Amino acid sequence: MIFRQFKVLPSRSRDERPYCWQLGLSYPLTSVKNCQMVSKRRKARNRNEEKTEEPDLKKQKPANDDDKQQLAKAEEEIKDEVKLPEVETQAKKSQELEKNAESVSEADIKDIPEAERQGEEHRSPEASEKPKSPDLDEKPEQKGDIKAGSSNEKGIEGLADGINQAPEPTAVTHQVLEDEENGIAKFEFDGVEYKFKERASVIEEREGRIEFRVVNNDNTKENLMVLTGLKNIFQKQLPKMPKEYIARLVYDRSHLSMAVVRKPLTVVGGITYRPFEKRQFAEIVFCAISSTEQVRGYGAHLMNHLKDYVRNTMNIKHFLTYADNYAIGYFKKQGFTKEITLEKSIWMGYIKDYEGGTLMQCTMLPRIRYLDAAKILLLQEAALRRKIRTISKSHIVRPGLTVFRDLKNIKPIDPMDIPGLKEAGWTPEMDELAQRPKRGPHYAAMQNILTELQNHAAAWPFLQPVNKEEVPDYYEFIKEPMDLSTMEVKLENNRYEKMENFIYDARLIFNNCRLYNGENTSYFKYANRLEKFFNSKVKEIPEYSHLVD
Structure with a gap:
């Protein structure tokens, strides 16, 4: 119990x-x-x-018996009235x-x-009072929507719903929300609003979902985890590179890495580089983004972060890197060029040389913040348009023509009668020039073949002209030199009127190589491989197949 x-x-x-x-x-x-x-x-x-209670009648001293009786009656009345x-x-x-x-x-x-x-x-x-909900006891002028004497079919519930209902968003609000969802940023310049679409990576960084870290092998646990994630991505995205070589450079203390990290600690991609501060340049050793994240703009945003960071923290003005055939396009978009302006004495012997790679250089602009490059370009465009408006009337929008509304009674008109056409400086001769095709009929086919040649694994010896300093006697034997970059310039300048001219220059590259180099050299074999590939591409086009038989 x-x-x-x-x-x-x-x-x-x-x-x-x-x-x-x-x-x-x-x-x-x-x-x-x-x-x-x-x-x-x-x-x-x-x-x-x-x-707030009634006075206690017990504490009052009655003067006589009549007062006592009255007091007792008052107490009984109070007890009856008081309810709990x-x-x-x-x-x-x-x-x-x-x-x-x-x-x-x-x-x-x-x-x-x-x-x-x-x-x-x-x-x-x-x-004990509760907040009053709007009801019909309030004055009509306090409600605002209901006038005295008017009937409301919705009743009290409908009135409450109407009062609690949020105001409908305006068209401007809808546009702002739509721009935010689509990642569109905007700014005003000279009274004109400009918009540009931000990369998904920029939005994710602003929202705090990703971050950009600079790490090196300092034996801290978190940095080693990031470096290991970078190593795994580089080994997967660069299968032709030895895994041991990648690991050695990533963990090397003389190298730094900038990683894209999705919180809490997932590595999306990164760049490993080695700075040579005394020589004012840095070598980009590895650059890769995970294959599942390559459509969100991480590569471009990562390179912009690297440029701003290196320029602000070190005395470095240039980047050098060896790019494979698949990375040349990416580096071109990031401001890299195949034209090397740095003297060889500065970088020769310091950077790693890769067979089949193309050396590229990027010189950073000191007054540009690369993370704001998109906005800066729009500002330059806006300033240029403002300057054009001072000397031209091209910004004026004129009403359209009305003579073509009646399709049954269409008559030719004089171009000079079109409003604004004469003021813009138009002449009949300009119309004839505009109707001429900008490219020849064979341009598209030649461009595709040339691009395939440049991306071939055996094309690296023929991408640029032979350097006279490296091979002094080359131009004594070869009187009509040719290379793929020269063919690209001629193609863009419309100097190949016929496919035969294009094929002649391509064969000139292969013949020059075999003429200067012996049969047992690797260059001789590269020329044969590339020529075989070139012939197969030309044969794929029926109208040109007879030219390579």
Whole structure:
């Protein structure tokens, strides 16, 4: 049998007892303590509230028997009028407290809302009032939407719905939200609004989903985790590179790496480079983005971060790198060029030379912040357009022609009668020039074949003209030199009117190589491989297949 412990308290008046005792309930010791705390809090609150009760008629001293009788009647009337509508509710709560008395502690009392601890009947009138919801008792002019005497078919519920309804978004708000969803940034220049689409990587960085870290092998756990993630990406994206060689350079303390890290710690891609600060250049050794993340603009944004970081933290003005055939296009977009302006004495013997790679250089502009390059280009365009408007009227939009609305009665018109055409400087001779094709009929086919040649693995010896300093006697034997870059320039300048001329220059490259180099050399074999590939590409086009038979 379980005995509950009760505590006998000194005799008190009914009003001084805890509220739970006033209800005639018996409580174990823990519940008695709880009731005492509730009573103390109730008294403290009652001292701070304004006294709104009727004067206590018991404390008034009656002068005679008639006054006593009147006082007794007044007490009975007050008892009848005073109602405690929530006493029943409090009784139920007290019963629930009795059931859980053993599990209730003093610390738990602090978590009970103050309204429940103090009792609803002890609240002041101001505290017990609930916020009024809009109803029909309010004045019509306070509602704004309803006039006095007007009928509302929706009723009270419809009125509440109408008041709580948020204002409909305007067309401008819709446009702003649509621009934000599509990643479109905008700015104003000279009173004109310009918009440009931001890369997904820029948006992710601004939202804090990715970050760009510069790490090296400093034996810290987190940096080693990032370097290991970079090593794995480089080994996967560069399968022809020995894995041991990649690991050795990534963990080498003379190399630094900038990594794209998706939070919390997932490596998306990065660049490993080696700075030569005294010589004012840095060599980009590896550059790769995970194959699943290559459509979000991480590569371009990563290169912009690297340029700004290296230029601001080191005395470096140039980047050098050896790019394979698949990376040349990427590096061209990032400002790299095949034209090397740095003197060989600066970089020769310091950077790693790769067979089949193309040496490329990037010279950074000192006054450009590359992360803002898109906005800077738009500002330059806006400034240029403003300058053009001072000397031209091309920005003026004129109404369209109305003579062609009646399709049954179409007549030729004089071009000089078109509004604004004469003012723009148009002449009939310009029309004849505009109708001429910009490219020859064979341009597209020749461009595709030339691109395939440049991307072939055996094309690296023929991409650029032979350097006279490296091979002094070459031009003594070869009187009509040719290379793929020279063919590209001639093609862009429309100097190949016929496919025969294009094929002649291509064969000139192969014949020159075989003429200067012996049969046992690798260059001789490269020329044969590339010529075989070239012939197969020409034969794929039926109208040119007879030219290589």
